[in-house]
Amino acid sequence: MTDTSLQFAGIPLVAWVAALPLLGAFINLLFGRAMSRSMVHVVAVASVAAAFGVAAYLVFGPLLTQFRAHEGEGGVEISRTLWTWIEVGPADSVFKVDLAFRLDTLSGVMVLIITGVGTLIHLYSTGYMSEEPRYAAYFGYLNLFTGAMLILVLGANLPVMFIGWEGVGLCSFLLIGFWFENESYATAGRKAFVVNRIGDFAFLLGMFLLWWVTKSLDFNDIREVAQQGSSQLTSDPHFMGFDRWATIICVLLFIGACGKSAQVPLYVWLPDAMAGPTPVSALIHAATMVTAGVYMVCRLSFLFSLSTTAMLIVATVGTITALAAAFMAFAQTDLKKVLAYSTVSQLGFMFVAAGTGNWVAAIFHLGTHAFFKAGLFLGAGSVMHGMNGSGDITRMGGLRKHMKTTRATFLIYCLAIAGIFPFAGFFSKDEILGGAWAAHLEGWGAYGKVLFVALSLAALGTAFYMWRLYFLVFSGEERSEDAKHAHESPWTMTVPLVVLAALTAVAGFLAFPHLHSLDSKYLHLLSGWLEPAVDGATEAHNADGTTYLLLAIALGIGALGIGIAYSLYGRGPSAKVAGWTAEGEPLHEAYEASKNKLWVDEIYEVIFLKPFRFLARFLFEFVDRFVIDTILVGGWAFLVGLFSRLMRWVQNGQVQRYIVGMVVGAAAIFFFVSRGHSPTFSYKEVPAGVELRAEPGEGLAGVGATYQWDLDGDGQPDRKPGAKPDATDAAAFVSDPVLTVKAGDLAASGVTLWIKPPGGKKAVSVTRAIQFDSPERAAAEGGK
């Protein structure tokens, strides 16, 4: 049954959303070199903008209609199957994967963010990359990325999601190493790829296990099984197992998410990924790709809900990441590096939200973060554009005078990320903190409060390092010639900044906190919207009093962080900080730790890379060079050489020798066939007992032979049942070449077979004891 509504040109509109950017990529990558620059970016921007248009139509048209009409759980979705992709295996456990897309309320939010922010960043790129020689390749990759990301979020099952998952990883690699002439950039791309592969491996394992347990990888089917499992946990023994499997599967999938979403310990690639062009950092390494892990966890929320252990791991890893990355951001002097650590830290916040079952907050923060972090990166790009490409914040300062639009929008983003009312970050961060405070998962006790305190610290750190950045870049006096001559960027770059700033300013109201005193269906639109797609989206939150208190604390923390930053960096680099962190002073160690990113890269180098390189050297020097090249390859070559010398001697060109060879060969064949083997018989276990098979030997031996068996061990050939005991004619004896008998009827002393060749020759006898070397049988017989 295929639904033919919502199609264009025979292809479902849902598929068009992902297909449009892929089409753009196809055109730009294949024909881009022959096209003019304006053609290239028209194709690139238009394809993503068209995808946004289609997505917006689907979400605000048919999907919203369904949403208004729906009651209860699930059912708000536009699902379309293009074709069956894989179908293998026996009918009772067929492994079937459809190439199917599903737009529901959750993927709807993601699709709008990806295509919306994506359009802005494509537009911005036309200005930022205007001097780039490989213009078409850049836009081709960017379109390819957008298409892959849309496949990731629209996929109706895990394998389709995995296509996108790998696709975005590939594009990330290509774009980080886009300027591969610089070797350290190429290395950064490779690092991102390898670290992601580690996560992907775990993701695949999780996927295999999940199929093994649920026999389907479609999200709706998984959801069904998971929900049965959680309610039948005690009554159905199968799902007792499922509870344990849920933990293992969720942890494996979460490791995959750690790779993609840059969580401890797999976050190390993201700061290095800043080697890519800045719009790429904004789109891929801030707004969209790195949130794929969060999306995946939320998409499987009903599965993660089954395992408190997995949730605990998710929340803890998220908290550690949020804290550690915030700490590492304190002492960075590269504009984009600060933003990179900030991204890692904010992703940690999202995972804490997911780990505390606060799915809506995770998606909410994902969305607001997409706006302000993309904006921050684009602003950073604008600054670097004006600074002749330099990202060193110690050389900036005073840019408020030269870059008015960039500075104004940057201010809004910094207010948002610090969590100042009424900007988006305030609402989403408060949701996460409040969710952690109220977390009531089974067996957690006060752990939620611990998370709350740790996250509050991280939020304080966030406000501090972001405002340190702001003050160093825009306030005070110019600290270099480049800063004095900085200029504002062209409209293609500032327009996206303004649009994103506007979104940052208003997006928070999509999820106004739950306050009973302000009870209205228009509050917290997002949780109602996501309710059909994620687990327990509309759970009650804190009581009013606590909520107000938490809001006040969040605001206070943000203000405090800004205040500290202002007091230290308000007028440029601080002499006080330099004094505290000088050699021998109390904060020296901490400052060095932050500046050197807690030495994590160095630790990985010693623990993983050195042993690995040693192993690689060993394999190359010993196994490959010595064992394979010298012994195997050289040995074969020697044997072949020897053999061919023999052949040359035979093949000397004289017909006489050829004929001798032929005759010798013919004689050998006759010898081989007539030699035969010594007669014997074989036995094997079959369901009915033991099958005995006479093997008279090769060649002539078997022709016309007759057989007699002694199965009962009396030394005489057995007669057929019913034959007279003294009958001697051949027909009276058991004479089948193959017979099946019960194991118990066989004599312990062995079975004897007589083989009598035709023509009155003497019979040959062979006796064998029947033994089986299978341990079960040996044990059973030993016990008798």
Add this chain to the structure above:
Amino acid sequence: MTFVTTDMAYIAPLLILTVTGMLLVIAESFFRGRDRAGLMGLAVAGSVASFVASVVLYRQLEPGSSKLIFDGMLVADRFGFALTGLFSVITALVAMSTPAHQREHGWENGEYYAILLLSAAGMTMLAQAAHLVAIFIGVETMSIGVYVMTALRRRSRRGNEAALKYFLMGAFATGFLLYGMALVYGAAGTAELAQMKTKLLATANPEIAIAGILLMVIAFGFKLAAVPFHMWAPDAYEGAPTPVTAFMAAGVKAAAVAAMIRLFGQYLGGDVLPFGAVGWASPMVIIAGLTITVGNIAAVRQNNVKRMLAYSSISHGGVMLVGLAAMGLGSSTGQSSLVYYLIAYSITTIASFAVVSWVGSRDRERLLVDDWAGLGQKHPAAALAMTVALLSLGGLPPTAGFFGKFYVFKSAMDVADNQLIWLVAIGVVNSAISIYYYLRLVTAMYFREPTEPFTPSRSAPLEVVMVLCPIIILAMGLLPGFWLGLGN
């Protein structure tokens, strides 16, 4: 013996080839000098007509049905007509490859085309034979023609030596064949293949029957150039004019295998004691293993392209024997996979020899690997055609050669109790070894600089062959299903 008119229709390919061959003898006295192209055209027309007749007859028969004609002398079935079609195509392609070589190397004998078609008529007879006598007549008609064609290049000493060796050894092998047939007839009391199995199972002299069968295995082993009866092949292949070598390697080998499939696979095969497991199949397993290995290892050391292809074709004959052994041991997919393999191997071989004769010219035959250096730069289309052919010979996807080997080895794996697993292992290891010498030529063509300008023997029909064959090779590799169904 009754004469049934419809039987004549079932041997239309044979008749067409024979009549065209005779017409060519007559026509030769009218076409003189430059009009030789007309002879080639007539030969191709006859082969194409025979191909069309094969297709029509093939489609007219039900799959799996077979009909004895001429009192059990011949048989009409889809398998037979698939092969007569193949032999007709081989003949046409060889005829088209010939004029350029004749012009360059000065052996413009008009009788060549007549002999070619008569020899092909012998091959079609083998494809339809259902009687020991028919097999014998088919083998001899085919062989005598090929002896003569080998010797046609009279001024070449190598050619004469090759022809004489081939003829002497062939005569020796005919002795084996005839003696084997006599013994089998003596043991069974019949020469009709359809009745042979029943009669042999009831024979009073199984030793004589088996001796006869073994002698026939040896005789066909000679035609197929199986080790240790292969030693004539490198000399004959190298000495014969290149188009004739192609005909020997593709056509004669395929015809020998066709007869073996009929005789051993269809009528004496199956897991029935004593002719399945212990009759001819077990020595054939050993011959197959030896043939694959020896052919391959000898090819590794060759610097002469024609000789390398000769040894490679010996090795391919070994793979065909694997398929035959699998049929003998009761594998149900053996026949269809062998037919696929025969088509793939024949077309590939003709393609490779076509490029060999295209590259050489009067002064420079360019038979050494070093002579091919830089062909990829100078003549990319010819190098591409050769590369496709070599990859197919080496059994790399997506070419026909890959699926050919794959299906044959798979049918060998279908044999009960994994009896042929070692043979398959030997075959796969040898496939890997063979890549070495095929790719040596490919690297010479693409990764080395040309040392002297190429002077190819250009000729439109030859170039058509060089375009057509790679297309068929790729089509078979990309859509193997249709071709695999032909042999049933």
